Amino acid sequence: MDLDTFFVSVERLQNSALEGKPVIIGGTSDRGVVSSCSYEARRFGVHSAMPMKFAKALCSEAIVVRGDMDVYTRYSKMVSDIIAEKAPVYEKASIDEHYLDISGMDRFFGCLQWTKELRQEIIRETGLPISCGLSVNKTVSKIATGEAKPNGEIEVPLPIVKDFLSPLSIRKIPMIGNKTYHLLRSMGVSNIGTLSLIPIEMMESLMGKNGIVIWKKANGIDPTPVMQYSERKSIGSERTFERDTMDIMGINDLLVSMVEKLAFQLRKEEKLSSVITVKIRYSNFDTHTLQKRIAYTSFDHVLIPLAKELFERLYTRRMLLRLVGVKLSGLVRGVQQLNLFEDTSEMIKLYMAMDSLRKRFGSGSVRRASGIKMKEFEEKKKCI
Amino acid sequence: MKFVVSSIELLSHLQAVSRVISNKNTLPILDNFLFSMEKGVLKITASDLESTLVTSLQLENTDGSGDIAIPAKILTDILKEFSDIPLTFEIDINAMSIVIQSESGKFTIMGQNGAEYPQMPVLKDDQKQSLEIEGEVLLSGINKTLFATADDELRPVMNGIYMELSPDDTTFVASDAHKLVRYKRTDVNAEAASSFILPKKPASLLKNILPREEGVVKLEFDDKNAAFTLTNYKLVCRLVEGNYPSYNSVIPTDNPYKMTIDRVEFYNVLRRVSVFSNQASNLVKLALSGNQLSISAQDIDFSISANERLNCQYEGEDMEIGFKSTFLIEILSNLATSDVIMEMSDPTRAGILLPSGSDDENEDILMLLMPMMINT
Numbered sequence: 137m138d139l140d141t142f143f144v145s146v147e148r149l150q151n152s153a154l155e156g157k158p159v160i161i162g163g164t165s166d167r168g169v170v171s172s173c174s175y176e177a178r179r180f181g182v183h184s185a186m187p188m189k190f191a192k193a194l195c196s197e198a199i200v201v202r203g204d205m206d207v208y209t210r211y212s213k214m215v216s217d218i219i220a221e222k223a224p225v226y227e228k229a230s231i232d233e234h235y236l237d238i239s240g241m242d243r244f245f246g247c248l249q250w251t252k253e254l255r256q257e258i259i260r261e262t263g264l265p266i267s268c269g270l271s272v273n274k275t276v277s278k279i280a281t282g283e284a285k286p287n288g289e290i291e292v293p294l295p296i297v298k299d300f301l302s303p304l305s306i307r308k309i310p311m312i313g314n315k316t317y318h319l320l321r322s323m324g325v326s327n328i329g330t331l332s333l334i335p336i337e338m339m340e341s342l343m344g345k346n347g348i349v350i351w352k353k354a355n356g357i358d359p360t361p362v363m364q365y366s367e368r369k370s371i372g373s374e375r376t377f378e379r380d381t382m383d384i385m386g387i388n389d390l391l392v393s394m395v396e397k398l399a400f401q402l403r404k405e406e407k408l409s410s411v412i413t414v415k416i417r418y419s420n421f422d423t424h425t426l427q428k429r430i431a432y433t434s435f436d437h438v439l440i441p442l443a444k445e446l447f448e449r450l451y452t453r454r455m456l457l458r459l460v461g462v463k464l465s466g467l468v469r470g471v472q473q474l475n476l477f478e479d480t481s482e483m484i485k486l487y488m489a490m491d492s493l494r495k496r497f498g499s500g501s502v503r504r505a506s507g508i509k510m511k512e513f514e515e516k517k518k519c520i
Numbered sequence: 521m522k523f524v525v526s527s528i529e530l531l532s533h534l535q536a537v538s539r540v541i542s543n544k545n546t547l548p549i550l551d552n553f554l555f556s557m558e559k560g561v562l563k564i565t566a567s568d569l570e571s572t573l574v575t576s577l578q579l580e581n582t583d584g585s586g587d588i589a590i591p592a593k594i595l596t597d598i599l600k601e602f603s604d605i606p607l608t609f610e611i612d613i614n615a616m617s618i619v620i621q622s623e624s625g626k627f628t629i630m631g632q633n634g635a636e637y638p639q640m641p642v643l644k645d646d647q648k649q650s651l652e653i654e655g656e657v658l659l660s661g662i663n664k665t666l667f668a669t670a671d672d673e674l675r676p677v678m679n680g681i682y683m684e685l686s687p688d689d690t691t692f693v694a695s696d697a698h699k700l701v702r703y704k705r706t707d708v709n710a711e712a713a714s715s716f717i718l719p720k721k722p723a724s725l726l727k728n729i730l731p732r733e734e735g736v737v738k739l740e741f742d743d744k745n746a747a748f749t750l751t752n753y754k755l756v757c758r759l760v761e762g763n764y765p766s767y768n769s770v771i772p773t774d775n776p777y778k779m780t781i782d783r784v785e786f787y788n789v790l791r792r793v794s795v796f797s798n799q800a801s802n803l804v805k806l807a808l809s810g811n812q813l814s815i816s817a818q819d820i821d822f823s824i825s826a827n828e829r830l831n832c833q834y835e836g837e838d839m840e841i842g843f844k845s846t847f848l849i850e851i852l853s854n855l856a857t858s859d860v861i862m863e864m865s866d867p868t869r870a871g872i873l874l875p876s877g878s879d880d881e882n883e884d885i886l887m888l889l890m891p892m893m894i895n896t
Contacts, residue, residue, distance in 0.1 A: 406895065408800075432800075469821060470801025473844055474890040475697045476770050476870065484868040484893060491895070 137255070137268040138281045139215065142232035143172035145264045146211050147201050158198040162188055167378060171203060175286055206498060214262050222254055227362045235274055237362035248291050255289060272297060275358035279308050297356040302329030309353050311346065319343075328354050371398055372413075374461025380419040382456055389506040391443045394462045399436045400499055402464065403472075403491055408432035410466035412439060414446040417459035426450045427463075434472055435487070436504075439464070521557045521584035521611050525577065527602040527622075534596050536729050536753070537566040537573045540721075541592055547638070552589035554637040555611070557582060565637070566592065571722045571757040572640050573729075586613045587634025598627055640756055647742040651685060651710050655737050655750070659730040661692040662723050664703045664885060667850055669720050670696030677762040680717040685710035693767050697890075699847050700767060700870075701854070704884040716741050717764055722757035729753050771888060772870055775863035777836025779808060780876055783860045786813075787852040789828045793817045794845035796826035803892050804845040809838045817845065841867040842894040851887045867891055 139145065143161040148154045158177035162170040168188040180195035192198065212231045219226050225237040236251075244250045251270050258266050269280025271292040279301065284290040292300045306312055306320055306328055319342075325331050332354040339347035352358065373394045381387070391414070402409055413427035426446045433439065443462050451457070474484060490502045534553065545551055545568065554565040562577045588611055598620070608621040611631070620627040662681065670678035675697075682693040690708040694701050726748060730737075738749040741759070748755045790804065797804055797817035807814045813832045818825035841864060851873055852860065859876035873887040 403893075403895075468800040469798055469819075471803055471842065471895075472893040473698055473801075474868070474893060476695060476700055476888070476890050477697050477765050479890075481866070481868040487893070488868070488895075 137219070137234045137236065137258075137266055138278075138285070139212075139232035140265040140267055140286045141172055141174050142212070142264070143203055143208055144174040146208055147203075149211075149263050150207070154199060154201075158182075158195050160188075160191055160195070160198045160200045161203040162191075162200070163202075167376070173198075211262060211264065215258055215264065215266070218258050218261055219254070222257075225362050225364055227364060233278075235277065235362045251291075252289060272356070273358040274360055274362065275310065275353045276301070276356050278310055279304065282308060298329075298332070301332070301354065301356055302327065304328050306331050306354075309350060311350050311353065316343070316350070368467065370463050370465030370467065371401055371409075372461060372463030372465075373398055374415060374459055376417075376459045377457070380456035380458050382454075384451070387447070387457065387460055388444055390460060391447055391462060392440050392504055392506045395439045395443050396436050396503055397499055398462060398464050399434055399439055400491060400494055402434040402467075403487070404495065406469060406471055407467045408434050408470050408472065409439075409464035410468070411464070412442050412446065413463040413465065414443055414450055415459070415461040415463065416447070416450055416457055418453060419456040419458050421458070423459075424450055429466070432468065432470065437483075521586050521613065522582065522609065523557065523562060523579050524581040524606050524608050525562070525579055526604060527599055527607050528604040529577065530607070531596065531599040531602075533564055533575045533577060533752075534592075534599065536732065537564055537575050538592055538596060539725055539728060540566040540568055540571050540573045542568040549589055549632055549636050550638070551592055552632060552637070553592050553595065554587060554589050554634055556587045556634065557585045559585070565640070567638060567640075568721075569638060569758075570719065571725060571755065572638075573725060574640070574754045574756075575752055577752075586611070587637070588613055588616065588618065589632040589634050589637050590618055590629060591631070594629055641745045641758070643740055643745055643747060644742045648740055649685075649710070649712070649714055649742070650738065650740040651708070652736050653690070653708050653739055655730050655733055655735060657705055657708055658737050658739075658748075659727065660883070661690075661703050661705065662727050662730075664854055665692045665694035665701045666720070666723055666727060667854060668694040668696060668699050668701040668887075669723075672696070676760055677717055677764050680719040680760045681723050682715065682717050682764040682767070684713075684715040686713040687711065693764070695765075695767060698844070699851060699890070700771070700888040701851075702767065702771070702884075702886040702888075704886075705882055706884070707882040714741075715764070716746060717760035717762070718746065719757065719760050722746075722755055725755060729755075770870075771886070772865060772872070775865045775869075775872060777808070777834070777839065777864045779813065779832050779834045779836075779862045779864070780859055781813065781830065781832040781862065783852055783855060783858060785830060786860065787849060789815055789830055790845055790849050790852070793826045793828055794849065796824050797845055801892065802845045803842050803894070804848070805840055805842050805894065807838075807840045808832075808834050808836070810834065836864070839864065839867060840894070841871065842892040843871070843889055844892060847889055851889060855885065855887065867894065 144159045147159060147161065159174040160170055160177050160182060161172040162168050170182060170184050170186045170188060170191050172184055173182045177195050177198050182191045182195050208231060216228055219234050219236065223236045223238060227235040229235055238247055238250065241247055241250045248270055251268055255266055255268050265287040267281050267284040267287060268289045269277045269284050271277045271280050272294050276292055276297055280290045280292045304327060306325060307317055309328065336348060336351050339351040375390060410432050411427055411429055413425055415425040417423045426449060428442060428446060430442060493502045541551065550567060556563045560579055560582045562579050563574055565572060565574045605622055610619045616631045616633060618629040618631050665681050669680060672678055678696060684691040687709050689704050689706045692703040733750045733752065735751055740747045745756060745758055793804055793815045794802060794817060796819060798819045804815055804817045811831060811834055813830045814827060816827040855875050857875035857878055861874045861876045863872040870888045870890050875885055
C-alpha cells in the first residue's frame with residue numbers, strides 16, 4: 137500500500153485551498169529539491185528530486201510549500217496504526233509505503249475484499265488517498281501499486297503475474313535506476329517481458345549479482361519476506377547550506393542544535409549511543425567524516441562538546457563548506473545510568489522537564505540559546 | 521646454596537605470591553621468582569614493578585646463602601605434580617643452575633642472576649607513617665569495598681580503595697561513580713590524619729593472603745608506596761597518585777524516604793526479575809507504595825517482562841526509581857545483615873543502602889547507588 141503524493145495530501149488536509157492546484161513540496165530556496173509534488177504539477181513534467189529552480193521554471197503557477205516532517209510523520213503513524221491493528225504482518229518500508237503479508241486472510245471473504253475494506257478504512261479515518269496492489273510478492277505488489285495510482289487498487293493473482301508485468305517499462309522495476317535503464321535500453325530492452333526472456337547467465341555477466349536479482353524480479357520472483365520490524369542502526373541529521381559558508385561560529389551553533397535534537401530523540405526512544413560521527417562537505421564536494429567511540433550516553437552536554445571537537449579536527453582546509461552533519465550510531469536500548477560525581481540531581485531534573493515539554497509541544501519547543509540563533513543564522517545567509 | 525623443603529609447603533607459598541606476576545611483563549626477569557637464602561630463612565619474591573610480594577619460610581636443613589631468580593611457571597608446574605614429599609634444592613649461583621632432587625628423580629632448571637631482579641622500593645623514613653591494624657579488620661575493609669572500585673583508565677584514582685586514616689577512625693572508600701561504598705571502623709586509629717589510594721591489584725592480593733594469616737598487620741606508607749607486613753608475607757605496592765574525589769559531598773544527607781526490607785528476599789526477587797531486564801541496561805524499576813515494593817523489568821526487544829511484589833516497611837511518599845540490577849544485586853550480596861534499610865529522596869538522587877542492626881558496633885557501612893534515568 138502506498139499513500140498517493142503523501143506530503144501533498146497532508147498539506148491539502150490542512151489547507152483545502154491547495155485542492156486541485158499544482159503543489160510542490162520541497163526546499164523553497166533555489167538550491168532546494170522537490171521532495172513531492174501533486175499530480176497537477178506532474179503534468180508539467182515536475183517530478184521528485186528535481187531541483188526546485190527547474191521545477192519552478194516548468195510550472196510557474198505551482199504553489200511551493202516548505203513541508204513539515206513532524207506533521208507527515210504523525211499522519212504516517214496514523215496510517216501505520218490502522219494497518220497494525222488489522223494486518224497480521226506488516227512492514228513499514230518508508231514514510232508512505234507499507235507491505236502487508238495477508239496470507240491466511242482469504243478466509244475473510246477473500247483477500248481482495250479484505251484489502252478493499254482496509255483501504256476504505258484508511259481513507260475514512262485519515263482522509264488521505266491511498267493506492268494498493270495485491271499480489272504474490274513484494275516486487276509485483278509494488279509495481280501493481282504504482283499502476284493503481286492515483287487512488288486505486290489492483291489485484292494481480294499468480295496466473296496473470298507475467299501477463300501483467302510483460303508490457304510494462306523496465307523502469308517500473310524498483311531496482312532499475314537511470315544507469316541500468318540506459319544500459320538495458322541500449323541493448324534494445326524496453327519492457328519487462330523482453331527483460332524476462334534474457335538468459336539469466338547473460339544478466340549475471342552484464343551486471344553481476346544484481347543482474348540475477350533484476351532478472352528474477354522481471355520474472356515475478358521475489359522471495360524476500362515481509363519483515364515486521366528492523367532495528368535502526370543510527371540516527372543522524374545533516375544540513376546543506378543555502379550558500380556555501382565559512383561561518384564557523386554559526387556552524388558550531390548548528391551542530392549544537394542538531395545534537396540537541398538527536399539526543400532528545402535518543403532519550404525519547406530510550407536508547408543510548410556509543411559512536412558519534414561528524415561529516416562535512418567542502419564546496420568542491422570533497423566529503424570528510426570523523427567518528428569517535430564514546431561511553432554509552434544520551435546526554436546533550438556530553439555529546440555537544442564531542443561534536444564540536446570532531447568538527448574542529450575535521451575542518452582543516454580554508455574552504456567554504458557546503459554541508460555539515462552529525463550522526464549517532466552504535467545504538468542500544470537502555471536508559472542513562474547516572475554518575476555520582478558528574479550528574480547532579482538538578483541537571484537530571486532539567487533534562488526531564490525539558491523532555492516532557494518537548495514531548496508535549498514538539499522537539500523545537502525548548503532549546504539552547506545558541507540553537508535559537510540558528511534562525512537568525514539562516515536569515516542572515518538569505519540576506520547575503 | 522642448598523636447602524630441603526616440603527613440596528606442598530613451597531607450592532602453597534609460591535601460589536600465593538605468583539598472583540603478582542603479570543602475564544604482560546615489560547621486564548623478562550619478572551617472570552621469575554627471586555629466591556634469597558639467608559640464615560636458614562628462604563624469602564621468595566614476586567613482582568610486577570607496581571606490587572611486590574615477599575613470603576618467607578623458615579627451613580631447617582639449609583646450607584649457604586645467596587640470591588637467584590627461578591622461572592615461575594616451570595617451577596610451579598613441576599611442584600604441582602608432586603605429592604607431599606621433601607625436595608632438595610641444590611643451587612649453583614655461579615652457574616645459575618637449579619637442581620631439584622626428589623627420592624627418585626632429578627630436575628634441572630636454569631635460573632637468572634638474582635642481582636638483576638628489581639629492588640623492592642624503600643619507604644622514605646622522614647615521610648613514613650605507620651599503623652597497626654587487625655588482619656580481620658583490614659580483610660573486611662577490602663572485602664566490602666573492592667567490588668565497587670572502577671575500571672577506568674581515564675580516572676586512575678577511582679581504580680583503587682581510598683583509605684582515610686584519622687585519630688578517631690579509619691575509612692575505606694571505593695566508587696566507580698555509579699556506586700559507592702564507605703566502610704568506617706572506629707576501632708582502628710592512626711596517630712595523625714592521612715590518606716592514600718590502594719590500587720585494585722594489591723588490594724585483591726591482600727584479600728587472598730589475609731585469610732591465611734592471623735594477627736596484626738603492620739601498615740606503613742609514604743607518599744609513593746605502602747607496605748603491609750604480615751607474619752609470613754610482606755606486600756609493598758605503589759600507590760595511586762592523585763586526589764580522591766570528595767566523596768562525602770556526594771552522599772546525600774537529606775533522605776526522607778526510608779524502606780526496611782528483608783535482604784535475602786529482596787536479593788532473590790531481584791535475581792529473578794533481572795533475568796527479564798534489558799541485557800544492555802539491566803534496568804529494574806522499584807515502585808514503592810504503602811508497605812509494598814513492586815519490582816519490575818522488561819525487555820521490549822524480546823517482548824518479555826516480569827513483576828514481583830514484596831512486603832517492606834516504608835515511610836515516605838509513593839515513588840518509582842530505576843536501578844541497574846547488577847549493581848543492586850552486588851551491593852545486597854556485600855551486606856551481611858538480615859534486613860537492609862534503603863534511604864531515598866527522589867528518582868534522580870542516589871539511594872543509600874545500610875545494614876539494619878549490625879552486630880559489630882565498631883563498623884559503619886554505607887553503600888550508595890545512583891539510579892538510572894527513567895521516563896515518567
